[in-house]
Amino acid sequence: MSAVLKILSAGPALSLQDMGREGYLVSGLTRGGAADRLALHEGAALVGQTAECAALEMVGMGGTFEATTDTVIALTGARMAATLDGAPLIWNASHVLPAGAKLVIGGAQAGTYGYLHVADGFATEPQMGARASHLNAGIGRLLQSGDSLPLASNAPGRPGYFLTPENRLQGGALRVVRSFQTCHFSTETRKRFSETEFRRDPRGNRQGVRMEATGEGFYAEGGLSIVSEVITTGDIQVAGDGAPYVLMCESQTTGGYPRIGTVIPSDLPKVAQAAAGAPLRFTFISHEEAIDIETRARAEIKALGSRVQPLIRDPHDIADLLSYQLVGGAISANADPFET
Amino acid sequence: MTDLPRIDTVGLSGIIVSFAEAMSEPANRAALAFRAAVEAEDWPEVSETMMSLVSVFLAVDLVITPAAAIEERLRALLITRDWYAAPLPKGRTLWHVPTVYGTDLAPQLEEAAEVAGLDPEEAIRQLSAARVRVLTLGFAPGQPYLGELPEVWNIPRQQDLTKSVPSGALVAAIRQLIIFTAPTPTGWRHVGQTAFRNFQLNAAQPFALSPGDELTFPSIKRAEYDRILSSETPHGGAEREAIA
Numbered sequence: 295m296s297a298v299l300k301i302l303s304a305g306p307a308l309s310l311q312d313m314g315r316e317g318y319l320v321s322g323l324t325r326g327g328a329a330d331r332l333a334l335h336e337g338a339a340l341v342g343q344t345a346e347c348a349a350l351e352m353v354g355m356g357g358t359f360e361a362t363t364d365t366v367i368a369l370t371g372a373r374m375a376a377t378l379d380g381a382p383l384i385w386n387a388s389h390v391l392p393a394g395a396k397l398v399i400g401g402a403q404a405g406t407y408g409y410l411h412v413a414d415g416f417a418t419e420p421q422m423g424a425r426a427s428h429l430n431a432g433i434g435r436l437l438q439s440g441d442s443l444p445l446a447s448n449a450p451g452r453p454g455y456f457l458t459p460e461n462r463l464q465g466g467a468l469r470v471v472r473s474f475q476t477c478h479f480s481t482e483t484r485k486r487f488s489e490t491e492f493r494r495d496p497r498g499n500r501q502g503v504r505m506e507a508t509g510e511g512f513y514a515e516g517g518l519s520i521v522s523e524v525i526t527t528g529d530i531q532v533a534g535d536g537a538p539y540v541l542m543c544e545s546q547t548t549g550g551y552p553r554i555g556t557v558i559p560s561d562l563p564k565v566a567q568a569a570a571g572a573p574l575r576f577t578f579i580s581h582e583e584a585i586d587i588e589t590r591a592r593a594e595i596k597a598l599g600s601r602v603q604p605l606i607r608d609p610h611d612i613a614d615l616l617s618y619q620l621v622g623g624a625i626s627a628n629a630d631p632f633e634t
Numbered sequence: 635m636t637d638l639p640r641i642d643t644v645g646l647s648g649i650i651v652s653f654a655e656a657m658s659e660p661a662n663r664a665a666l667a668f669r670a671a672v673e674a675e676d677w678p679e680v681s682e683t684m685m686s687l688v689s690v691f692l693a694v695d696l697v698i699t700p701a702a703a704i705e706e707r708l709r710a711l712l713i714t715r716d717w718y719a720a721p722l723p724k725g726r727t728l729w730h731v732p733t734v735y736g737t738d739l740a741p742q743l744e745e746a747a748e749v750a751g752l753d754p755e756e757a758i759r760q761l762s763a764a765r766v767r768v769l770t771l772g773f774a775p776g777q778p779y780l781g782e783l784p785e786v787w788n789i790p791r792q793q794d795l796t797k798s799v800p801s802g803a804l805v806a807a808i809r810q811l812i813i814f815t816a817p818t819p820t821g822w823r824h825v826g827q828t829a830f831r832n833f834q835l836n837a838a839q840p841f842a843l844s845p846g847d848e849l850t851f852p853s854i855k856r857a858e859y860d861r862i863l864s865s866e867t868p869h870g871g872a873e874r875e876a877i878a
Contacts (some may be wrong), residue, residue: 317681319691321840322772323775323776422835432775433835474642521686523650523652526647546774555645581646584646592697
């Protein structure tokens, strides 16, 4: 019997996710996969493995877990309060999870989608080339209390590392490129759209995230009736109520509502992670600028492995000690003592 | 507009070739034929292609591939023929999907017939004789939009949504039919019920249909439908043949 991670108590929306499935758009199936893909890369860098490994995605809160063998875990994405047999665990770090120890992951303190990685990933049977649950398409399902997930191996992994992640949990500016339907919106509407301060509406999930603002809606010229066309992740769709929706990894493959632009891939984690009420703004940038930003973002992902730091080091080994953001990276898993 | 077919970028994810501003039979045929031609070119920069009703999308990583390079190749391919008059691609399948019309299994047949101005028997006769084509797949995995039906079937969607129609439901509106993949709320009218499944996750071929496949929906009795269900006949009792 191979080792498993037992879910003793499941939060409301736990699912297994990886990079998703490509190649099925023509059959009506979007890629799916982790809502915050950068968090998968970060977890992989922490444990020292490939980002193809599946991880547990936890929406809003985690749960209680126990492994039947010693393994190594990493915690990334939305910051959640985590303890191991009662002792606090640092977020954005890798840790030993001894067999039988209780791992408790509570509610999100910042962000929406948290990730629990295990060394070498989970060994569930891939379906159509991936382990990701595509809840909208009926592939896989939400995990429940009592479920067990097989561990891929007893590989030791690499505990005791941390990473200072790119800050993306509070909303902020989203960079947008034009797309083939942007021309349906007047210059005036686009200008107003890019000057509007939005808030992340509570209505949001893996299919799309609604943006709320006061004032007039952002309607296309000639109304809403356009022929149904391809949807890509990050498209900003304006539905009948005039509010923009950023379409996410489990959206439909086609849709008949006009889209004003597309959020660039490296800002999608910011959309996913923004908690209800978080401020968001859309800024149009040129294709050239977007390509530069994405090229840099990909280089940064490649360099993640060289950015991980041992959690505990002899200060004598750290020549540039003062340059480390010890506070941001090292105690973030605890509740903020200054927060009321 | 006169600038059709039109080429444009889709965010940083790829390139779209649009053949019309609205659904039309020639534009759908053009998209079908053009997608087959793009697939045959097998350009290494194109990771996948898909078609919606009147356009073809090429997934291309525009961060590493200049859009202009692909657009130039597309323009060169576009001028090789009149795509609106191009023959439909080879390798398609004709499906005959047994269907119960009306009864409590498909309770809106009579209402749909009335909106179309037909009596129910004539509506069933027309629907069971119609041969329609997969215009595109979407909304749910493997779910086909089928058309076009004769003009008399240009019936609007109903104002109020039906709360849920089951998997395999055959629904009608705007000269099109859909077989539903999963239970769905819809404004389309539920005229027939099939045991056909568009998407079977663990099958060797999870998706039954491809764009361009053709279908008929011969009328069967309720008892036959029950027999198909209980015997778990593959593809809901549908027979298929290659389109020569």
